Amino acid sequence: MKIVAIIPTRWGSTRFPGKALAMIAGRPMIHRVWDRAAAATEVDSVIVATDDERIADAVQSFGGTVEMTRDDHQSGSDRIAEVAERIDADAIINVQGDEPLVRASDLDHLAQLMRSDGSVKVASLCHAISAEEAANPNRVKVVRDAQGNALYFSRAQIPYPRHGETARYFQHAGIYAYRREMLLAFADLPIPDEERSEALEQLRYLAADIDIRMIETEPSGPGVDTPEDVAIVEALLKEQEAG
Helix, strand or coil: CEEEEEEEEEECCCCCCCCHHECCCCCCCHHHHHHHHCCCCCCEEEEEEEECCHHHHHHHCCCEEECCCCCCCCHHHHHHHHHHHHCCCCCCCCCCCCCCCHHHHHHHHHHCCCCCCCCEEEEEEEEECCHHHHHCCCEEEEEEEEEEEEEEEECCCCCCCCCCCCCCCEEEEEEEEEEHHHHHHHCCCCCCCCHHCCCCCCCCHHHHCEEEEEECCCCCCCCCCCCHHHHHHHHHHHHHHHH
């Protein structure tokens, strides 16, 4: 089985335009994400999918592989699906381009699951968070069934502690592994009302009765959404390198 990691990256960002090339501890962010993905031993190759020549030039400058895409994609999933149509791969891992702290071991876990269990069509990651963090609508929560498949994703606090009892909360980490055919089918699936309401595209699979298997892991650290996040990530990188 051939597994390819694809990093969808664009220039435009409401809060941080050009963040893919933001310098983090001396290297562009896309370079750091690439290095983390390339360190995954279960991944056969890594590709950056972008519609911007500046990003493509930067990736090629450090020896990375680039696939140019259209500039009208509505999501990262659509962007990597365009690339998946024209490459040789049995499974695709979607690695977010603004996650410079992504762990190679997490990508390996997803790849191992795709190789070992043919019943899994889509997989992703989650990690435990506190009740206080679960109340934050910017953190996407997930609840799972006994097999580890996602029952629902929400920006709301799920499960809700109606009687004040202690609940366990899990945040969804937006790294996915897909069978190639599942990724290519994504754009043609009906968009459910839940996806429109929550602005969570993964709900499209659940509404179509396609399971998403969740792997529980440890938090890898924050992504980069604003210029202020760069200093936070640099400090965490320094801690990791010192440790």
